[in-house]
Amino acid sequence: xxxxxxxxxxxxxxxxxxxxxxxxxxxxxxxxxxxxxxxxxxxxxxxxxxxxxxxxxxxxxxxxxxxxxxxxxxxxxxxxxxxxxxxxxxxxxxxxx
Numbered sequence: 001x002x003x004x005x006x007x008x009x010x011x012x013x014x015x016x017x018x019x020x021x022x023x024x025x026x027x028x029x030x031x032x033x034x035x036x037x038x039x040x041x042x043x044x045x046x047x048x049x050x051x052x053x054x055x056x057x058x059x060x061x062x063x064x065x066x067x068x069x070x071x072x073x074x075x076x077x078x079x080x081x082x083x084x085x086x087x088x089x090x091x092x093x094x095x096x097x
Contacts, residue, residue, distance in 0.1 A: 010083045014076035022072045033059055045071055 026046060033040040033048040034057070040048045044067035051058050 006087065007080070007084065010080045011076065014079035014083075015072070017079055018072035018075035021075050022068050030059060030061075
């Protein structure tokens, strides 16, 4: 497989992993905020707090879209760099027979 195609495939996989990681972090933060009475903050990404409105539990949150994009992109970049460096095959000289 050529280097260009490998790079594009790693970018696609890295982007998917980055988006999924940020999504699972958000879901985990929402669950933590729901089951505890404390504020949950993922710096630069989201702030969640629990309140009571009309006798029912409510979750309030302030998302930071730029922070989410930066976090997902950072995960993708690290993934691509690691995969491209690990995927290199050392070139060996051929031995004449």
